Structures are given as C-alpha cells and as structure tokens.
Amino acid sequence: MTAQPMTLLTIVSETVLEDILVDEIMSLGAKGYTITDARGKGTHGTRAGRWTQGGNIRIEVVGNAVLCGRIIERLQAAYEQDYGLLMFTTPVELQN
Amino acid sequence: MTAQPMTLLTIVSETVLEDILVDEIMSLGAKGYTITDARGKGTHGTRAGRWTQGGNIRIEVVGNAVLCGRIIERLQAAYEQDYGLLMFTTPVELQN
Amino acid sequence: MTAQPMTLLTIVSETVLEDILVDEIMSLGAKGYTITDARGKGTHGTRAGRWTQGGNIRIEVVGNAVLCGRIIERLQAAYEQDYGLLMFTTPVELQN
Amino acid sequence: MHFEPVVLFFMLGVFAGLVRSDLKIPASIYEALSIFLLLAIGLQGGVKLAEFSLLELVVPALLILAVGSLIPVLVFPVLRLLGRMTRADSASIAAHYGSVSVVTFSVGVALLIQEDIDFEGYMIVFLVLLEIPALVIGVMLARFGSGHVRWGKLVHEVFFGKSILLLAGGLVIGFIAGAEGIKPLDILFFDLFKGILALFLLEMGLVAAARIAGLRSYGLFLVSFAIITPLLSGILGTVLGWMLGLSVGGTMLLATLYASASYIAAPAAMRIAVPKANPALSIGAALGITFPFNIFLGIPIYFWMAQFIHSF
Amino acid sequence: MHFEPVVLFFMLGVFAGLVRSDLKIPASIYEALSIFLLLAIGLQGGVKLAEFSLLELVVPALLILAVGSLIPVLVFPVLRLLGRMTRADSASIAAHYGSVSVVTFSVGVALLIQEDIDFEGYMIVFLVLLEIPALVIGVMLARFGSGHVRWGKLVHEVFFGKSILLLAGGLVIGFIAGAEGIKPLDILFFDLFKGILALFLLEMGLVAAARIAGLRSYGLFLVSFAIITPLLSGILGTVLGWMLGLSVGGTMLLATLYASASYIAAPAAMRIAVPKANPALSIGAALGITFPFNIFLGIPIYFWMAQFIHSF
Amino acid sequence: MHFEPVVLFFMLGVFAGLVRSDLKIPASIYEALSIFLLLAIGLQGGVKLAEFSLLELVVPALLILAVGSLIPVLVFPVLRLLGRMTRADSASIAAHYGSVSVVTFSVGVALLIQEDIDFEGYMIVFLVLLEIPALVIGVMLARFGSGHVRWGKLVHEVFFGKSILLLAGGLVIGFIAGAEGIKPLDILFFDLFKGILALFLLEMGLVAAARIAGLRSYGLFLVSFAIITPLLSGILGTVLGWMLGLSVGGTMLLATLYASASYIAAPAAMRIAVPKANPALSIGAALGITFPFNIFLGIPIYFWMAQFIHSF
Numbered sequence A, B, C: 001m002t003a004q005p006m007t008l009l010t011i012v013s014e015t016v017l018e019d020i021l022v023d024e025i026m027s028l029g030a031k032g033y034t035i036t037d038a039r040g041k042g043t044h045g046t047r048a049g050r051w052t053q054g055g056n057i058r059i060e061v062v063g064n065a066v067l068c069g070r071i072i073e074r075l076q077a078a079y080e081q082d083y084g085l086l087m088f089t090t091p092v093e094l095q096n
Numbered sequence D, E, F: 001m002h003f004e005p006v007v008l009f010f011m012l013g014v015f016a017g018l019v020r021s022d023l024k025i026p027a028s029i030y031e032a033l034s035i036f037l038l039l040a041i042g043l044q045g046g047v048k049l050a051e052f053s054l055l056e057l058v059v060p061a062l063l064i065l066a067v068g069s070l071i072p073v074l075v076f077p078v079l080r081l082l083g084r085m086t087r088a089d090s091a092s093i094a095a096h097y098g099s100v101s102v103v104t105f106s107v108g109v110a111l112l113i114q115e116d117i118d119f120e121g122y123m124i125v126f127l128v129l130l131e132i133p134a135l136v137i138g139v140m141l142a143r144f145g146s147g148h149v150r151w152g153k154l155v156h157e158v159f160f161g162k163s164i165l166l167l168a169g170g171l172v173i174g175f176i177a178g179a180e181g182i183k184p185l186d187i188l189f190f191d192l193f194k195g196i197l198a199l200f201l202l203e204m205g206l207v208a209a210a211r212i213a214g215l216r217s218y219g220l221f222l223v224s225f226a227i228i229t230p231l232l233s234g235i236l237g238t239v240l241g242w243m244l245g246l247s248v249g250g251t252m253l254l255a256t257l258y259a260s261a262s263y264i265a266a267p268a269a270m271r272i273a274v275p276k277a278n279p280a281l282s283i284g285a286a287l288g289i290t291f292p293f294n295i296f297l298g299i300p301i302y303f304w305m306a307q308f309i310h311s312f
C-alpha cells in the first residue's frame, strides 16, 4: 500500500458538453476520468436534468497539480463564459 | 486562474426529502448545489433505491465555512432524528 | 454540532462487482457506504456504462483511517490485478 | 376458486427475490409502468362514467366515502391499544389501510373481465376519492403526538401527487373524449393493460419478497392485523355495495377497494407528513402481507361474498 | 373546429406542471418514446414513399426545401431589428423556427387519420430534409458575430444526430421492407403510435408548463413573434402546397411543417454551435408558445386554410 | 436467400454506431426490452410445451444437452493450441460459444414464422438448458490455471441469473396458464414481439458497431474462429436434429442454438468466475462477428441445411 499525494479535480458542467470536455481532458494528458450524472442550480439557473433544460455531469479527474491546473485553465478560457461550469480541487491520497 | 479556499459540504439523505432540502439550502444562502442519485446503507438500514425502500440523494454545496455551518446546524436539528442523513465537509479550492 | 475528523475513501470500480465489494466493505467493519452509478476511463479502457462494456460504480465510505486502510489493502490484494479499480482518500469532517 | 393467471407473475417475482436473483426492473421502467396503469385505469373509468348521470352518483359516492373513512378511524385504536404501537406508527398504518391499492383493484377488474362479469365502471372514481380522506385522517391521528405537521405539503401531495393526478386526469380525459374519441388509444391503454399489469406484478413480487422475508420481525400482531383487516373491510364493502344496489361485479370491487392497502401513495405521503412513523412497518404489512393475501385469497373471497349476498 | 383528443394529454401535463405535481416521465422513458416516435414516423413515411416514383418528387422536394429555407432568413432580421435581440439569439431562434417539430407533425397526421382524409405519405421526407438547411443557416447567421464555429461538430450533429438518423433510417427500412415486410411490426409502430403520442404529449405538457409559467419574462415581442410566425409560415406552406398540386391533407401537413418550430434537434445543435445564444429564449418561444398554439389552434387553422384554398 | 426485415434495424444500429451518432438506447430501456424478450420467449415455449408429453422429451433433451456440452470442450483446445490464447481466455470464449444467444434464436423464430414453417415449440426449453453446462464447463476449464473459483457465486448466477430465471419462469407460467389463460397477454407478449425484437436489434447494432470497429485488433485467428465455429456447430445441430426426427423448423432452430454465442449471460458470469479472461476478446468475437454472421448468413444457411438434410 503506497499512498501518493495527488489532486482531485471535480468539474460540474452541462451534459451537452460531455464528449467535448472528455476530449479536452484526455488530450491535456489525464490518465482517466470518472463521470456521474447530476442536476443542480447555479448562476446559470436550474438544470433539473429534464430534456429541454438539460442536465449536468460531474467529472472527476485524479492527477498531479500541474495537469489539473492545465485543465482548469483550458476549461475556464473556453467554456466558463457561455456554459454552466463549476470546478474545485481537493488534495487526495491516491491508493494504488 | 484564481483559486479560492472554500468548504465543500456533502449531504447524503433520502430522495423523498429532495425538494425540502433544496429549499432549506437555498434559503440559508447557498449560491448553488449539485445533486446525484445514490443508494447506500447506514444506521437507518439499506436504501437500495427500489421504490418501496426509497433511495438516497447526494447533495454537494460549495460555500464558505459559515454557510456550511448554518446548513449543517439546520439539517441536524430538523431531519437527523427522523431521516437517514450523513453530512461531511472538506476544504476545497474553488477555481473560478 | 460536533465535527469529527474522519477519512473519506472513494472507490471507483466495475458495476459487476457491486455485491462483492459491498460485502467486503461491510465485513471489514464499515458502518455504511454510499454508491452512485458512474462511467469513465482508465488503464482498463473505457467503461461507458453500455451493457456489453459494463459501467462503473463509485463507492464512498466514511470511516477512521484504520478501517479505510484495511479496506484498501483488501481490495488491492483481491481485485486490483483483474478489475478496473481506483481508490483515493481525503480527510473530512464528519458532522453528526 | 377463481384463478387469474396474472398472479403467476407475482409469484415469479417473489421467487426471484427470495433466491436473490439479479433480476431487477429498472426504477424508470417501474415508474413508466405505474404511470401507464394509473392513466389506463383512469381512462377506462372515464369512458364508463360517461354512461351514468353524475347526479345519480352523488349519494352513493358520499356514502362510500363516509364508510371508507371509517376504516382508518376504526383501525387506529386497534393498533394503538392492542398492538401497543406508537401514535405515529398507528396513524401511518391506519392511513395505509384506509387508502387503496391500484394494482389490487386492477387484479380484481382482470378477474371480472376474465369471468365475463359486468361491473359499474364508475367504481374507478372511488379509487381516486378514497385516497384523500384516508391520508388526511392518518395525519390528523398522528398530529397530537408529533406537534408540527406540514399540512401544506400534505394537501399538495394528496391532491396533486402523481397517483391521484393521473387517475383523475385519465378519468376526465376518458369522460370528455368518450369511447369513440379514445378508440385509437384503445390498443395501448386497454388491450395492453393486462400484459403490463403482469410486468408490474413481477416487480411487485420482487419488492414484496424482501418484505415477506422480514415477516418474522413484525411480530404476530401485525401479521394477523394485515390479514384480518382486509377481510373485515371487505365485508363492510360487500354489505354497503349490496345496500347501494351495485351489481355483483361492483360489489366485489367495492369490497376489494376497502380491503386493499396503499403501498405507493400512502408511504410517500406519510414519510413526509408523519416522519416519526417507521415506514418498514406500514409498507411491510401492506405490501408483504395484505397485498399477496388479497390477490391470492382476498379477491376470490370478496367475489364469493358478493355472489353470496346477491343470492338473497 | 376539429378536435383531436390526444391534445388532452398535453393539457393534463401542463396542469400537472403548473400545480407542481411530482409527476415526472423518467428521462430514459422520454428518450425511448422519442426514439419510438421518430422510427415509427420514418417507417410510415418509407412504406408510403414506395408508392411514388422518386424522380417525380425531385422538383417539388427542391421547391419545398428552398421555400422552407426562406423562413429562417426572413425571421432573422425581424428578431434582430424589431426585437432588438443579439445576433446569436436571433440566429438561434431563426434556426428553431426554420426547423420542424415531429410531434406537431404527428398531431397533424393524427387529425387527418381521425377525419379520414388522405395525404401524400412522402411529406415525412420533408420532416427529415427541412431540419438540415435551417440549422446550417442558423449557424451561418450567427457566425459573423461569434467568430469561431464548430462546423465539423455541427455537420455531424445535423446529419448523424439521432432525430435525423432515426427518421431517415426508418424511412429507408420502410422503403426497403415495404408494407408487406413491415406487417409484423405494424402493431408496434402503427397501431400503438397514437397511444404513445399521447404519453409523449403528457411529457411535453409537463416541460411546457415551466416555459409557459416564464412567459412574462420573454416580453410581448417574443410572445407575438411565436404566434405570428407560425401563422405566416403556415400560409406560405398552404400556398406552396396548393401550387404543387398536393391534396388537402398534404397541403395541411406542409403548412404544419413550415409553421412548427423545433424543440429537440435545434436546441441541442444550437447549444453547441451558437453557445452565446440563450437557450431559454428559443426553447421558451418554441415549446412554451408555438407548440401549444399549433396543436390547439394552428393545426385546425391550417386544415381550414388547406380546404379553403382547394375550394378554388 | 431468406430475408427477414427485422435485421435492417441491426444495420441501422451499426450504421449509427459507426458514424458515431448520439443515438443511444438508455440502459434501463435495454434492460426492459431484454426482460420482455426473455419472458415472451419463455411464455411462447411454455404454451407450446403443454402440447407435448414431458416424458417423451427426456431422451432428446439429454442428447441435445450432451452434444451441446461437447462444443465448449472441443473449442477450448483449438483456442489454446491453435490460437495460443491464455487458459483463462480460451475457457471464457469456449463458454461463450457453448452457451446460446436469445436474440439469434428469436431472429430464427421470426424467419420461420414469416416463412410460415412450423417448429417444435419445446426448442425454447433448450435455450434455457444449454446455458448451464456451457458456463460450468467454461469455469472448470479455466480453473486449473486460476486456482480460486467462486463456485457458489457461479452456480447462483447460472441458475438464478435473470436470463435463465425469466426464460424458465416464462416457460412455467406459459405451461401452467396454457394458450387460453395467456390469451389476454397475447397482444403484449406475442403480437408485439417482433417490433420489440426490432428495437432490440437496433441497440445490438449500436454496441456491435464498437466491436466491429475493433475487429482488426483481434487478429485473423479470432475472426476466422468466430465464423467457422458457428458453421460447424450448426452442422452438428442439423445432423442431430435430423437424427432426433425434428421437423425442418426444429432442426434449423437446433442448429441456430448450437451456432449462436452468448453475449449476455456468459459475459457477466465469466467476468466474476474467470476474472483473468479479457472480456473484450470473448464479447468482441461473439457480438462483433458471430452475431451479425448468424443473423445475416448463418440462419439462412442453417435453414437451407435443415431443408437439405430433410430431403433425404
């Protein structure tokens, strides 16, 4: 059991962006990602997951701080203005 | 990229309370929330998400420590006794 | 409101293992768990949640460090080699 | 004994549940099946209702409601005193047994259709109406103990909860459109009805299995209660149906309504309105005991009772 | 006025939405219903298409497409200048109104079948074709403002997005298999069609309710726009249908196609291709106003217009 | 060549998958469709089984099972020695090919019905029975390499896994209720069967597309294996069916059963029981090659073989 300090980046954004965001994340060098379907409310209004409003996805990426920083920067620049987007990071111990 | 230290409050409770909890959280001053459907087990037994048992929801709120404290206090007082409820907080860096 | 420092163990693995992993976790002494359905990509390829590929589940266990360590050790030994498996821990404050 | 093959699907579900098969009806499919059943039942009732003068129905309706409201009121002290249950649990269980079960009713209707016996179509109206007083009375019974009641939320739940809304909505649509206007929908809502009821019973069996397995923990009192109550309520319904001049089929359906216990609308409403009640008790009794009792033994018995009383 | 009972389900859905009932059609069921509707419509069209010579259809098809493409072009300056909307919003709304609504079309078909009026089956081909220029024009209109457009993604979305793919796929299967080969599928795709349309309208009502409740915030301009545009487009379709020698039924369907606004394909495409557009505006107008207007008033009006113009 | 229009839906699904359309059948709908298919097939078999004396069936059943069990045993050394695959992979693939495919079988039944050719209804029993030895043998073959096997879990999976449970449950219900008792369910379980099979094939196409796209990576050996194995197994079935005196239809169905490879029950069972096997290989071969081969070419070939052998 060797625990490795890593960063967990959690991204909440619009379902419609799933393919695009996954492409961005992988092409920036992530080793993997985990997605769950979500709904929620923020500054862009309620996204209840009904079809005409669209729902949210919650993407988690475990990686080093540099990778997470790159992803954050890219998503902020490209999507924050026009789409619902929330990102936060937490330090985690990767157990592998 | 300006990271802001914040608190992430994660609440796991019964699906049947969704509307009520969301009202509480927003009226206590949260800027938003994210919900995913969940199932699980705790001191109130198994909640497998089948209709007669009900399922769980997992609510995340990113906010400052004071807001999270207010929400915790309110939910503990009003729901902990009668409903399945788990709450925990983590420090996060909000990326916005 | 008495916050208690605890460890949150997050496990991402294959849906097909759900019953088995839950049995392991509970028999190692966990008080509860929370599961959400997920999809993702890692070293074992894409698990999009379509039936022939299978999907992922995301299990969360809040417990003390010793319990989490026991679970990690057991799952690593028994499942890491043959199944998709990601585990990471975060310190949390349990609010109860 | 009159046997309706559709209950075999319930038995298959129970079997699958007891052997812990991985068979699961996805939650969204269950939702869809129940939306379908409620709408279809409502539409069927609405089409038949159009054949009656609404005015004629006012008096029997009031009587059926009044007598039906007696059930939770009578049941509560039994639970409280004989069963030594908490006020909240007694009130919640009373509400479940005062309320009605759409699937039990549907199995009754399926049996009548199979036996080619007519019934008053407007019975479906009572499927809608009986839910309401039962839930309100349940909450009132619980109230003195728990102090604070979310009345607003409850009233909303009762009148605009999906069960009532779909039943009542179907009723109104069927009434307005009439047999002619509904015809192109017949194949979905009428011809497929029994097949979909079969699938629904499969799922009911799956969830009932968990309840049946937990029977021991309920104690002898609750088990007896869950068998005797429907029988007594069924007698009440049989006698009232006969006094109101209903046909054999209508009498049997009224008995079935009174005898059935809710496991959809009531649990959701009670979880919010009477939080101190333990849902495992009320759902366990209603779904684990009363429901299978009714579809296997109760309905044939109520049928026999209806025939018997009409032979006078 | 010609009344089609299936719209009562839409009203039930709106009612449930307005009273904030907990009634919800699960997302996966909605998905399944829409896959069904698209495939069924496509199959029906394909079977009927087989009766025509494709060559004969080329000229009317090109004309119908060309005139249909005018709609977003004409609508854009109105939104921009009269409505003072941003370029992105104007372009996105123009794309929605140039595009078509499968459910509105289906309600039109249901009315014709109920009134026993024949129509050219190949009209369904235009349900597929009209989507394409509308979305492309919408993006082109938006482009000058927003700079960067994901053309690749858009073209992919337009041609291989599920709506077009299922409609076109159904069309081809129906065409190849023919009425004879499709027969064992009839009961699912044809006989159940209207029942499933009813369930779909229930869900449409639920989501439209949220939009209807938000009407005030759209302003008078958008509300008037969402009523006048379908009327004018409907007139365009009526005149063109008549000039092309279509039957009364076919003329009415062409008017309905032109008059309808997309709320499935267009929103998804525009969210990606024109991110600066506010989806609440376009969906609000298309689903909250134009859709109910069309199914309650529009379709009967287009029917009347088609009969009127054919009386000359 | 006998052509069954239902396979066009598979082609549409493959096309959608290859062009990376966003078309998706939601997982819960897929689940529901497969529950439906399994139950419906079981019911159909049960109703037909009631026409036979069970005793008469014992000998042919044992023979069909014994010969069917040969398939994984014969296939394993080929994979191990010729294909140079690991023990785990060889065992897992052997289990997949010894096991059977409900959808392939259903397409065979659909073809027979379309061609109006009778068959022994009890063939469906073997759909249930053949699964069992194949999975057990697969695990036994893998065992020597992997040491620890979850036998308990496997036996449970085999007997109470949802596929077997629904097939067997349907069989029993159909048998008990008989053609008369099942009649009100006919419209759902029999008349809609082919339409729902079409939707299922659409989804099969979607997932097969991903497998077909990955064909190159499987190597020439696996591709040839996935085409030759069903042909040889089909011959085995044809000869046995003829020797047992089955009708042309029954012979063809037995060939189809032997020739088909499982992609539902076997993958789930093998993932748990033989964790070291790479699921991409077995599912890729079974779903990406053998399944489309069977529905497009195999079934017509087995049909021709059955007719040919019966001409002697």
Ligand SMILES: Nc1ncnc2c1ncn2[C@@H]1O[C@H](COP(=O)(O)O)[C@@H](O)[C@H]1O
Residues within 6 Å of the ligand: A012, A013, A039, A040, A041, A042, A043, A044, A045, A046, A047, A056, A083, A084, A085, A086, B030, B031, B032, B033, B034, B035, B060, B061, B062, B063
């Ligand atoms: N304070 C918050 N806490 C938790 N989730 C949030 C918060 N704010 C926004 N979200 C989530 O992020 C999505 C997009 O946020 P926004 O861009 O603010 O609309 C929302 O739909 C929520 O699911």
Ligand SMILES: Nc1ncnc2c1ncn2[C@@H]1O[C@H](COP(=O)(O)O)[C@@H](O)[C@H]1O
Residues within 6 Å of the ligand: B012, B013, B039, B040, B041, B042, B043, B044, B045, B046, B047, B056, B083, B084, B085, B086, C030, C031, C032, C033, C034, C035, C060, C061, C062, C063
């Ligand atoms: N130790 C734990 N770790 C993770 N989740 C838990 C834990 N305890 C409880 N939960 C979740 O919280 C829900 C309610 O908990 P309880 O009130 O203990 O029944 C359960 O159904 C679980 O989903």
Ligand SMILES: Nc1ncnc2c1ncn2[C@@H]1O[C@H](COP(=O)(O)O)[C@@H](O)[C@H]1O
Residues within 6 Å of the ligand: A030, A031, A032, A033, A034, A035, A060, A061, A062, A063, C012, C013, C039, C040, C041, C042, C043, C044, C045, C046, C047, C056, C083, C084, C085, C086
């Ligand atoms: N770097 C990562 N970040 C987030 N999730 C991951 C990561 N790597 C793997 N996962 C998740 O863990 C599952 C199993 O991982 P693996 O064993 O690497 O295939 C994947 O399907 C993902 O859902």
Ligand code: NA
Residues within 6 Å of the ligand: D071, D096, D097, D098, D099, D100, D233, D257, D258, D259, D260, D261, D262
């Ligand atoms: Na009752």
Ligand code: NA
Residues within 6 Å of the ligand: E071, E096, E097, E098, E099, E100, E233, E257, E258, E259, E260, E261, E262
């Ligand atoms: Na239009």
Ligand code: NA
Residues within 6 Å of the ligand: F071, F096, F097, F098, F099, F100, F233, F257, F258, F259, F260, F261, F262
């Ligand atoms: Na086989």
